[in-house]
């Protein structure tokens with residue numbers, strides 16, 4: 214149960230003066246049950262890489278497998294395999310088109326060939342997952358909702374297809390902190406309830422540290438590092454700097470506090486853990 | 499992939515032709531088109547071909563790429579040739595079968611007519627390959643300026659063209675993204691009959707229109723916020739200026755026209 218890239222190269226506009234190598238020799242395996250954060254500087258190839266995971270882009274060189282099916286091959290179940298991978302693009306609310314929230318969310322499940330009863334159930338569940346009340350919103354026009362709500366509709370449209378792998382390309386870009394928090398809470402809930410794989414592209418080291426159990430660092434079209442948040446954020450600061458990234462602010466804060474004499478334990482990474490540790494040493498509750 | 503379409507086919511480069519003033523290139527192309535229609539005899543056509551080839555070489559564009567720009571119109575070129583071949587009047591019959599009759603005059607006429615088309619397309623491709631769309635509209639605006647007095651809104655036309663050109667890549671990118679997003683949701687754009695296919699395009703077209711209108715709105719507000727109020731009294735960052743090379747190019751094109759006139763009225 215995995216998606217596998219083998220020595221993938223990708224070149225945009227090959228054969229023109231605008232040619233641009235966006236991926237070089239990328240190999241990786243993503244297993245079901247993993248929560249992978251993909252981090253990297255703007256233009257490092259994150260979006261390009263995740264678009265290979267469900268065959269939206271075909272590699273210029275190399276191979277992509279979903280559950281051991283070669284996407285460039287002739288197997289009859291390629292389409293079904295691709296549909297196991299859900300993809301939420303950057304600013305997904307820009308793809309909403311239907312007259313009602315229900316119709317828009319139902320688009321994917323219907324294309325997947327679900328029965329009308331099943332579609333309704335999936336739409337209902339997906340709306341619950343993203344925190345939109347079915348009775349209130351299902352019959353509304355999506356274009357009358359707020360930006361954060363529209364994004365939730367768009368995410369629900371992908372979740373309703375019951376993907377085994379869910380890719381999210383910067384899902385929190387342009388949202389206020391409250392809406393960000395809400396989206397991630399929903400994603401975590403989905404991850405834990407369905408035991409699927411989540412692939413999260415993000416600019417925020419804090420998000421990556423807090424939610425992921427594996428981090429992929431992309432730099433200049435290559436995979437620079439691949440490891441747990443702990444390994445990468447606690448032991449590879451210099452490499453991150455070279456890739457124009459930095460360690461999470463939580464880790465920086467802990468470092469400074471320790472220098473300042475506060476007796477915090479080593480290896481603190483996430484915001485809740487840091488808050489709890491500070492409270493503990495200061496005897497607060 | 500959609501983004502593989504190169505916009506206005508501009509091919510950046512550093513040749514003499516690239517550096518000519520856009521007005522020189524536009525006027526030169528127009529004059530050369532007149533020269534093409536002055537050609538009547540073989541010598542004239544040979545001279546035109548040599549000149550076009552020389553211009554292509556001087557522009558240092560990949561020759562194959564320039565010739566590939568003929569492809570979209572290949573059908574018209576071939577049709578022109580075929581029509582003249584079979585319909586041409588003439589004495590010297592080369593081939594006759596039922597109602598089909600190919601004469602030597604028809605054959606010659608077909609070749610000449612399609613050659614005119616080919617030359618015309620090649621020279622205008624060189625213009626668009628060597629001039630970025632923005633510079634091209636600057637040139638057009640400047641050439642239209644004298645007609646402002648008779649009510650041609652030169653600046654507004656050029657601004658509209660510039661904005662349209664500016665947004666073509668953005669909209670292509672947007673279309674590409676929306677198509678990908680809907681494909682990922684299982685949309686199918688290739689199967690079904692024509693009506694079905696048109697209906698399948700709705701999930702792409704609706705978001706695309708919404709975003710185009712949103713962008714237009716935002717742009718209008720941004721322009722007004724920066725006090726845009728049309729062309730009246732507006733100065734520009736890049737002033738167009740003729741150089742010696744432009745003068746040389748004009749002299750050259752006049753010489754070409756003179757030679758064509760000479761070949762027409764005093765054939766060798």
Ligand SMILES: Nc1ncnc2c1ncn2[C@@H]1O[C@H](COP(=O)(O)OP(=O)(O)O)[C@@H](O)[C@H]1O
Nearest residue numbers: 225233235254255256257258259260261262501
């Ligand atoms: N459609 C495209 N056409 C041409 N170049 C592109 C296209 N999309 C991305 N690129 C280029 O490929 C590189 C990687 O882009 P991308 O994968 O979007 O990076 P990221 O998501 O990490 O910011 C960038 O240099 C970008 O300019």
Ligand SMILES: [Mg+2]
Nearest residue numbers: 259260261303
């Ligand atoms: Mg990106």
